[in-house]
Amino acid sequence: MKKIIVTCRLPGNALDRLSKKHKVHIHASRNEVMNDDELMHRIGNADAIITLLSNKIDERLLEAGKKLKIVSNYAVGYNNIDVNACTKRNIWVGHTPGVLTDTTADFGFALLLACARRVVEADRYVRENKFDGWYPDLLMGTDIHSKTIGVVGMGRIGQAMAKRANGFDMNVIYYDKEGDLGLQNAKYVDFEELLAKSDYVSLHVPLLDSTKHLINKEALARMKQSAILINTARGEVIDEAALVEALNNEVISGAGLDVYEAEPQVHPNLLALNNVVLAPHIASSSRETREEMANIAVENVIKVLNGEEPLHAVNKVKVEE
Numbered sequence: 001m002k003k004i005i006v007t008c009r010l011p012g013n014a015l016d017r018l019s020k021k022h023k024v025h026i027h028a029s030r031n032e033v034m035n036d037d038e039l040m041h042r043i044g045n046a047d048a049i050i051t052l053l054s055n056k057i058d059e060r061l062l063e064a065g066k067k068l069k070i071v072s073n074y075a076v077g078y079n080n081i082d083v084n085a086c087t088k089r090n091i092w093v094g095h096t097p098g099v100l101t102d103t104t105a106d107f108g109f110a111l112l113l114a115c116a117r118r119v120v121e122a123d124r125y126v127r128e129n130k131f132d133g134w135y136p137d138l139l140m141g142t143d144i145h146s147k148t149i150g151v152v153g154m155g156r157i158g159q160a161m162a163k164r165a166n167g168f169d170m171n172v173i174y175y176d177k178e179g180d181l182g183l184q185n186a187k188y189v190d191f192e193e194l195l196a197k198s199d200y201v202s203l204h205v206p207l208l209d210s211t212k213h214l215i216n217k218e219a220l221a222r223m224k225q226s227a228i229l230i231n232t233a234r235g236e237v238i239d240e241a242a243l244v245e246a247l248n249n250e251v252i253s254g255a256g257l258d259v260y261e262a263e264p265q266v267h268p269n270l271l272a273l274n275n276v277v278l279a280p281h282i283a284s285s286s287r288e289t290r291e292e293m294a295n296i297a298v299e300n301v302i303k304v305l306n307g308e309e310p311l312h313a314v315n316k317v318k319v320e321e
C-alpha cells in the first residue's frame, strides 16, 4: 500500500480510484490548500503527491521527500515546481494538458467579448437601476468581427484561441518563439509588429525567465491606444504595475485578466478601474474539465506507482526495471 498526499480536495470521483488501493491523505477543507509546513511535515512518507499551482515544490521539500516518485500537478502549467530538482532525484513531474485547452480558450474569448462589449459594466448598470431608456451611445463598445487579434504563444491554447477568433471573422496574427508554424488560419509576425497591429492582444505563453514581464511599459507603449489586453496565461507575464499605469493613462483601452502577478493578491488600482474585467484564475474551470483534470492527475500517479511512465510528464526519468 502506497502513501499519497493530495493537497486539496478535487472535483469528481477520481480520488476514489486511489483510495481503493492506497493510503491517501486528502487535505480536508474545501477551498483551502495544504500549507507548506504541513506538506513538509507529511512529505517524508509519501510515494506520490498531487499538487496545485499554489504548492511550491522546491529543493527543500524534495530533499525531505525521500520516497517520492511523482509530483502530479493538477494544472497544465508547472511553474510552481522545480522540475530540474525533481529530475535529478528521479521524480516524475506530471501535468494535465489537452483537456483544458478548449475550456481555457473559451474563457479567454469570454474575457475578450466581455471587455469589447462592456458586459460586466452593463450588468452593473442594470443592477444599479440606471437603465432608464435606450440611447444611441449607451455603453458603446468596440467591434470584434473584422478586427485583428494578436496571439502571443501559439501552443495548444493559443491555437484554440485563434480558431475561435476565425469563427468571429477576426484577422489573426501571432508571435511564437518557435517562429512561423506554417498555420493556415493565422499569420506569423514578429512581436513588435504584433503589438503595433493588434486590436486585441491575447497571452498564451508559459511563464519562463524569457516571458516574465514580456508585457512591460515599453510593450504597452507599442500597442494601439484602442487595444485590449487579455491574459489567461500567467500573471508574471505582465508587469502589473506598468499595466495599471497604462490603463490609467489611456495608453491602451482595456484588459481582461484571469491571472495576476502576486496571486491571490490583485493590484488594488485594478479594482478601481472600469475598463478591466477581472476573474480569479478560473479559465479552465468548467465542471467537465476540472473533473477530467482530476482523472489525469490521478492516472499519472497510478501509472508511476505501477512502474510505468505517467500519461503526461513534463520531465524524463529512468524507470526502474
Ligand code: GLV
Residues within 6 Å of the ligand: 053, 074, 075, 076, 077, 078, 100, 284
Ligand atoms: C492553470 O493555470 C493551469 O496551468 O492549469
Ligand code: GLV
Residues within 6 Å of the ligand: none
Ligand atoms: C436595437 O435594438 C435595434 O433594433 O436597432
